[in-house]
Amino acid sequence: MAKDATALKLDDVASVTPAKRVAFGGGPPTLPPVRPNAPIGSNAWLAMVMFLGAEAMFFAGLMGAFLVFRVGSPVWPPPFQPRLPAGVTGVNTLILLASAVTMRLAFLANRRGERTRLVNLLSWTAILGAAFLLIQGYEWARLLHFGLTVSSSVYGGLFYTLIGFHGAHVLGALAWLIVVWSKARQGKYTRRNAVGLQTCSMYWIFVVALWPVLYGLVYLY
Amino acid sequence: MFSKLFLMWNATAAALLAHAAQAWACAVCLGDASDSAIDGYNASVLFLMSTPYLVVGSIVGGLVFTYRRARKRNEKTEAELIGHLEWNQEESSR
Numbered sequence: 001m002a003k004d005a006t007a008l009k010l011d012d013v014a015s016v017t018p019a020k021r022v023a024f025g026g027g028p029p030t031l032p033p034v035r036p037n038a039p040i041g042s043n044a045w046l047a048m049v050m051f052l053g054a055e056a057m058f059f060a061g062l063m064g065a066f067l068v069f070r071v072g073s074p075v076w077p078p079p080f081q082p083r084l085p086a087g088v089t090g091v092n093t094l095i096l097l098a099s100a101v102t103m104r105l106a107f108l109a110n111r112r113g114e115r116t117r118l119v120n121l122l123s124w125t126a127i128l129g130a131a132f133l134l135i136q137g138y139e140w141a142r143l144l145h146f147g148l149t150v151s152s153s154v155y156g157g158l159f160y161t162l163i164g165f166h167g168a169h170v171l172g173a174l175a176w177l178i179v180v181w182s183k184a185r186q187g188k189y190t191r192r193n194a195v196g197l198q199t200c201s202m203y204w205i206f207v208v209a210l211w212p213v214l215y216g217l218v219y220l221y
Numbered sequence: 222m223f224s225k226l227f228l229m230w231n232a233t234a235a236a237l238l239a240h241a242a243q244a245w246a247c248a249v250c251l252g253d254a255s256d257s258a259i260d261g262y263n264a265s266v267l268f269l270m271s272t273p274y275l276v277v278g279s280i281v282g283g284l285v286f287t288y289r290r291a292r293k294r295n296e297k298t299e300a301e302l303i304g305h306l307e308w309n310q311e312e313s314s315r
Contacts, residue, residue, distance in 0.1 A: 040284075040287045040288050040290075040291040041287060049280055049283065049284075050280075053276050053277070053279075053280050056272070056276045057272065057273070057276060060268070060269060060272040060276075061269070063268065064265040064266075064268055064269040064272075065265070067261060067264045067265040068258075068261040068262055068264075068265045069261060070261070071257075071260050071261040071263075071264040071265070072258040072259075072260060072261025072262070073257070073261070074257055
């Protein structure tokens, strides 16, 4: 059975060579019309948008809990509690922001069909993400050494909950990124089929964009 | 039997009322208005109240932006195709 004209995708129309285009008074058959209800994104893309919305609300809940105690406390941080390393974490913030730039560049490289550049940029993103986690881990070890634990005070509990959940998200995103990197090396992403890369990129940029908000709230406010 | 139950019920209610303690009307009605905890709750409530609007607004804004971009791309492709319509004398005289 011939392919239904309305079922043809926009890509099919765009790929028709000029020689096959319609001419008055005969010639090759008329081109199928551009499908008016072509989806603007894949189902996975839409699912990821919804998931990120839920994630944003989850972190908003945690930030709301933080605000109750932060705004409600006349002295913050509470007495006899160590101060957070805002300087080192500021540098770490820049590292994480740089990883979002490399991720975006990797996505654009795939659109242009530059596979080597895609793999390289994904590698840089993973390295920067891993560096962020390592520095965070080192700072956490120091804070634990100085006596800031989950049970030491509300301050410690809120800090480890908020920053810990974000760290877990970065770790999850890094694991996903490694899978995407491996697939990119095998050439499984093409210019037109890169749903895995696109959704991973969205998730990565979400966790990166969330971090400056958390940094400002927990470390600087 | 009914009167016995009725009496027991009344006695229990009277005993509870006799030892009633003061209770807040809700879980977050803390202290007086000058309490700093009230400020904390107010800030949190305002933040959480505004967040859904921000999240849903971002999603809807993103969808509208993507839709408009896709529509513009479609129009461009259509214009490109129409631009190649041409009169073919040789074929039209057949």
